[in-house]
Amino acid sequence: MSAGGSAAAAAVFVWLGMVLAISFLEAPLKFRAPGVTLPIGLGIGRLVFRALNGCEAVLAAVILVGMILATPSTAAMGGFGVALGALIVQLAVVRPALMRRSNAVLAGGSAGSGQSRSRVHYAYVVLEAVKVLALLTTGVLLLT
Template structure:
């Protein structure tokens, strides 16, 4: 149970770091590479974000297992469910739509303007707010300062 408690604290912070590194650093920086064309940058981004999404599901699954071993409080459960809902929305709704746009642009097609990237950024910011909150709440519970 001690290991599960540790994972309930560590996993959200690790997850937040992965999201920050990819979504807020790698993604914008690659478009500043002078010799990288937009279609190639989009293809690389597609591969990187697919890998990040798979990593996020692994982390979420490990977090759920840790919660099954060492039950979280009500507030932690709500925050974890919100993070899981964001991940689910991204995986089944948003990423497929972004993939269609990416493939079209990579094929040289013109695509209409869209707010999908703005929606993506909003969801990532929400995740980056909720994940450290989740880790902190679990830390407080472990330290005896229940946050429920």
């Protein structure tokens, strides 16, 4: 495997690990911690996901450069394209809608009073699952 392919594979698995750890472990658990109120949890979540999304963008750039240097299979490039597409939709469409909702909750609006999660939140979770599957597929294909 070339240096570019190795760098791309490593970045894919780092990205995958970050999404699994933050989106599927940290995010749901933080609201169960003693003393964490909804406003505190939302504030923490906003900071954590802003940092995660920034890291994801950097890792996507590393993967892209590695793939340009290594010219992997079309399937690996397609898997990366799916993960990148999911990230772009999250950043451009879903995250701004979630930000509006959390702003309303933090301002004391009705968006958080006794209501369940919004459809936008579920869309974000679905896109995270798509990213996980796409990154796992891409990483395996880069290693084969």
